[in-house]
Amino acid sequence: MRIGIIGATGFTGFELVKILVKHPEFKIAALTSTSLAGTPYSAVYPQLRGIVDNLIESDDYDKCAEKVDAVFLCLPHTASQEAAAFFLSKGKKVADLSADFRLGSKELYEFVYKVPHKKEELFAEAVYGMPEIFGEQLKTARLAAIPGCYPTSVIMPLFPLLKEGLIDGDFIVADSKSGITGAGKTPSEKTHFCNVQENFQAYGVLSHRHNPEINYILGKAGKHVDVIFTPHLAPINKGIESTIYARSHTDIFQLAECLKTFYKGRRFVRILDFGNAAATANVRDTNFIDIALFKKADKLVITSAIDNLVKGASGAAVQTMNIMCGLDETTGLI
Amino acid sequence: MRIGIIGATGFTGFELVKILVKHPEFKIAALTSTSLAGTPYSAVYPQLRGIVDNLIESDDYDKCAEKVDAVFLCLPHTASQEAAAFFLSKGKKVADLSADFRLGSKELYEFVYKVPHKKEELFAEAVYGMPEIFGEQLKTARLAAIPGCYPTSVIMPLFPLLKEGLIDGDFIVADSKSGITGAGKTPSEKTHFCNVQENFQAYGVLSHRHNPEINYILGKAGKHVDVIFTPHLAPINKGIESTIYARSHTDIFQLAECLKTFYKGRRFVRILDFGNAAATANVRDTNFIDIALFKKADKLVITSAIDNLVKGASGAAVQTMNIMCGLDETTGLI
Amino acid sequence: MRIGIIGATGFTGFELVKILVKHPEFKIAALTSTSLAGTPYSAVYPQLRGIVDNLIESDDYDKCAEKVDAVFLCLPHTASQEAAAFFLSKGKKVADLSADFRLGSKELYEFVYKVPHKKEELFAEAVYGMPEIFGEQLKTARLAAIPGCYPTSVIMPLFPLLKEGLIDGDFIVADSKSGITGAGKTPSEKTHFCNVQENFQAYGVLSHRHNPEINYILGKAGKHVDVIFTPHLAPINKGIESTIYARSHTDIFQLAECLKTFYKGRRFVRILDFGNAAATANVRDTNFIDIALFKKADKLVITSAIDNLVKGASGAAVQTMNIMCGLDETTGLI
């Protein structure tokens, strides 16, 4: 398969490139960028000197379409809409890493993102790129909406438990902490080293756009939920840890069994032995999600950890594309 | 006032020394340590070369008692019991930074700490060293039990709201993140740089000993509560951020007003303007606690931040001792 | 003394504000900024909520001059020239933290900074604000050029040794490492957390503008030197460590004695006991410079450490202004 990465110079593009370099079936055929066209990719990411020295191409989709069989869209939300429609019209498979097709409908998208959606017709076929939950639908999908990083860490532990009705849905808290790559490559006050180092704080409290995504997808487990979600910035490059609180009247062994059964055979989900908490360092640079359960009376605490750029973005995108291309989902991933 | 610091070489002792060096009324008269007696204090903490070169003394309490009017006990729990009793018997004022006198009764202490308490008789007079809540009792106290670091960050935002009955008590979550100084000066796997850097994780989930302390003290607000408390290790030296979740049917303005009224005139409590989250960097090396409120429907999120070694330990201890000595509580503190 | 800080919102302005808040003789009378006028200072630096809530004023020098007796100029180089001339013309004392008056002559300045100097006439009276070396001249100075951060860490250890002819001048290496506050408050690729965390690298190799400053000032010790200077970015907020290499045929005791004699009575210079290397953590938030000597045969290694924003900028500026105002140099400094 010849692969194009549209918007290849951001952090998710970089993570994709690093994965694809070692992928046995996917070959990088085009790396595009609006602002950095003409530059060798390794000049933007000197880690890849001598490995990916390909020149970055402009965002000329026509030209790109000739060279590729599938594309990963690493564009800001809104920009993915036209791009997805174009590449689909050319018969290419599309994995979109933006939020443009995650929310199921024009209405919800516009309510959350406060901008018009111009490709409403594509919602019907877009499949949420979380292979362990929507793998069946992905097998025949042309368009996948890769989940947000925070939602992955919150949805995967909760979905099976909600589906089986093992936890109360009425007061679920997800307290999430993310590394700074989650804030993107563009320098800002928020990402200035001196505002991050020796600091810890919440942001987007009760207003983060991943909150409706979490609720919408968890709703597919069968019941409306209204998770209270708080993201925080942790002074690390990569990783998300989510500590999730709920009430449950089911014992911890049964809860663990539920998760193990649901995720049976899924290489990238690790349910930890009791007593161990999930740690971002243990999933760094991997496509794993680690999930740990703790319980006392009816108080359930779940901790999960992912690499926000791998399982939380580009790893999930490759895993999803593997399925869309008929490969084993683990191909080329650790 | 001549001051002794018993167990002066740990992190809370160091923080006390740094505060006392600038205190206009308290003079360091004795610094003791079991293992480092005979060493200049500045050899242990080279930051203080030329400032505090005093020789560290052995833990000879008799000798120490002759030189001091008041003592800060920076000892492990259990060790403070005899020491407190001794210095009280000599007519000295005692601020104990350990957990030995925080929990109100021998029964609760022994249940939580799993060791016998040998000075049960002192519980009756020990006052919890949180001046903004127990200041009146501290004025006449001889023995103060300085709060744990986590409890300070959780109790101070919740106490007034619970007292006024403005939040539900039945499902309160406190998700706390602490810098590594909280784990103490002794090297361990937990504090090894390579296990902390680029890592984030919970620990002591549903089993941390500060959880009963939080519940016990909040109970004094009038109602039994059972907070779900999870501590995490953040890769920073100093600071605690707590994100607290509860239900409330009171609007945010009234909640803020409640806190502002309760803490009126209290220099070290800052209720932030709406929209700003509490950040550990903003309270680093100060005795402030920053508190921020967020609300949406009945979902209340509170974030608080303290320096775990200052407001969370040694700053609170000096503030407490100021009151016990008839000084303004802010004396010598920022 | 009523003090104005011109350009108060950068990192050196912030550090000055923090020092002046505790200074017994200097009172902040004006804080100015071009872009942030009208904002409370504590909105820019929330650490100072409740402490410095003064509104920031515009850069209206006429208005400012009426309120102040002395000014600190925290402006980019070139901008300080007119400002310094103006405030001097109004009879104010001026401490300039930029590079505009450090290099002794229009010629050298223009060679190094590649821009014209518009106030050549002021070079004659500008004194280099390094009190331990140029203290006598500062007593009667109206205009002080506060040293660059790197030069302070390199010049102070070497000046006495060169003056006494105890080291060879022909191959001196200064390998310096700085925290990120040294790169300023404006977000950039260089200061993006993800480019700094888990990274270490040199920059400005053989081309940094502090190199000519080092050579020029060391030249005043009596002999032309051509130091090979390399700055590096270390993933810390504050601090500079310089490791300095030279040949010397004098024994280490005599070298140490030379430094101790030269800096006798100078509170902020600490010559460490043999065997200890200078560490940035030991001088953080203080006005100290720690200096350590190591020797083997004719190989001399010196390590020095300062807080780049205190002894390397704002602390030195206050120390200098203290002298210019007839105060003890240590007033208000730790």
Next chain:
Amino acid sequence: MRIGIIGATGFTGFELVKILVKHPEFKIAALTSTSLAGTPYSAVYPQLRGIVDNLIESDDYDKCAEKVDAVFLCLPHTASQEAAAFFLSKGKKVADLSADFRLGSKELYEFVYKVPHKKEELFAEAVYGMPEIFGEQLKTARLAAIPGCYPTSVIMPLFPLLKEGLIDGDFIVADSKSGITGAGKTPSEKTHFCNVQENFQAYGVLSHRHNPEINYILGKAGKHVDVIFTPHLAPINKGIESTIYARSHTDIFQLAECLKTFYKGRRFVRILDFGNAAATANVRDTNFIDIALFKKADKLVITSAIDNLVKGASGAAVQTMNIMCGLDETTGLI
């Protein structure tokens, strides 16, 4: 090839395991440890849960020898001597990551390490495991002495230049900065997070044991040199940056050409384009060494960067073993 890792639970053992898991020709057949025998490897390094769950074996060399064709010794110095002799006697190939066979002779070893060497006879056949310099000899070697991490970063840039006589040998400075993994897995004051975070300092000044190793190996380039070497601790997990100073009367193009010619065809050596400094982040988790040259008049500055655990230890070990086993040196390495 069946591979044994003796002393597999330290940081270099862990790095080896991570590399070997993906190696197409080497299969892990035994992981040993004195203290952790019986534990699953993934309990020590939870990153590897589900990937390397092998039980750790005791240090029973006889038993181990039956299962393996080659061994990597990740033991403290002195412990490798007997182990190397034993496995060689059984016809196994040995790559020793300790210092035991690096220094060429019993005399030099004992002078530097202050302990007796018990296997003098093996010095004659031990080859220094730096494939780009000693690759020819490694082809027929049974025993390789893998270089120290610092020496790799200093020797590789200098060796070709010294060999060709393009730099002066009389005053070479190597100022090196290492991540904390270099200090090993055992907790200590030195590796306590709170002593490292927001700190930077030199250690082992003029007394580090890698200094004689650097001099000894560089001596093989044809001329006695006496490098002045200073190691520093940088607050990062992984990486070494060395900034190297020398005099040279050769122009920079010719110096670069010398390095490019010497390292022609060597995948893991990258000579950077002029103007770029070597950065540890660019080589993290790879087997590359990045080398950058800067020159002004006769002042030559070289910066190099490696991952201290990969090119500085386990990567070099695998590269070396590849050659010893007749494989391409890049097999299984990035």
